[in-house]
Amino acid sequence: MRFGLKTLLCITLLAGLSVVGNVAHAQGFQDSNTIINQLVAKNAGPTVRSMSSVAKRGINIQGPLPATIDLPAVNLTVNFDLDSTKLTTDGMIALRSLAKALLDPRLSNNTFQVVGHTDGRGDAAYNQKLSEERARVVVNHLTTFYEVPSTQVIPIGYGFSKPMDPANVMNPLNRRVEIINLAPLS
Numbered sequence: 001m002r003f004g005l006k007t008l009l010c011i012t013l014l015a016g017l018s019v020v021g022n023v024a025h026a027q028g029f030q031d032s033n034t035i036i037n038q039l040v041a042k043n044a045g046p047t048v049r050s051m052s053s054v055a056k057r058g059i060n061i062q063g064p065l066p067a068t069i070d071l072p073a074v075n076l077t078v079n080f081d082l083d084s085t086k087l088t089t090d091g092m093i094a095l096r097s098l099a100k101a102l103l104d105p106r107l108s109n110n111t112f113q114v115v116g117h118t119d120g121r122g123d124a125a126y127n128q129k130l131s132e133e134r135a136r137v138v139v140n141h142l143t144t145f146y147e148v149p150s151t152q153v154i155p156i157g158y159g160f161s162k163p164m165d166p167a168n169v170m171n172p173l174n175r176r177v178e179i180i181n182l183a184p185l186s
Contacts, residue, residue: 030076030094035101038074041110041183072181075164077172078138085133087141095138098179099146102153107181114138115178116157120169124159131157138177154182 076098079091087095101107116131116138135155142148165171 030074030097032097032100032104035074035076035098035179036104036106039072039101039110039112039179039181040106041072041181071184074179075176076179077175078134078177080134080137083130085130085137087137092141095141096146099142099148102142102148103146108152110152110181110183111186112153113178113180113182114142114153114155115180116155117162117164117174117176117178118160119171119174120160120163124161128157128159128161131159133157135177 076094077090078094079088080086081088102112114135116133116135118127118131121127122130132155135157139150139153139155142153143150160169160174163169163171163174164176165173168174
């Protein structure tokens with residue numbers, strides 16, 4: 001079977017797009033609409049009490065949240081170089097979708113925790129520090145490159161204290177950035 005040059009170029013391009021699509025799916029990339037749908041506060045109830053990120057009556061929500069609160073959240077795969085806080089190209093692509101979602105009118109008035117998580121490699125103190133630094137890098141990237149207001153995103157790290165797969169400490173799913181919408185608290 002013989003193909004012309006245009007046909008071969010089209011086949012090559014389509015095969016390349018298919019591979020890119022599979023890689024994006026395997027990396028857990030989500031488009032901004034998917035992120036928005038997961039982060040929009042649904043049935044948040046009356047807004048009688050206020051818990052803004054500014055301390056009121058001694059309450060400050062910038063630290064870890066109580067485990068019993070179920071807030072809208074999304075887990076993203078934001079890749080970094082190994083044992084580093086340097087974002088990979090894949091990580092930057094994931095953050096582009098996140099920034100677009102956070103700037104959407106449905107979310108732009110909300111405050112979010114940007115939570116860094118690690119896998120079980122290394123000791124607890126090292127993982128805690130790495131997760132905090134990576135969360136700060138994500139916030140810095142969002143505010144610097146996409147002009148997400150710095151008041152909208154609060155970095156925090158959990159290290160390896162909240163794995164998605166506790167049975168397999170090395171599972172890449174454990175290395176993630178979680179975005180939590182704090183709007184239902186206000």
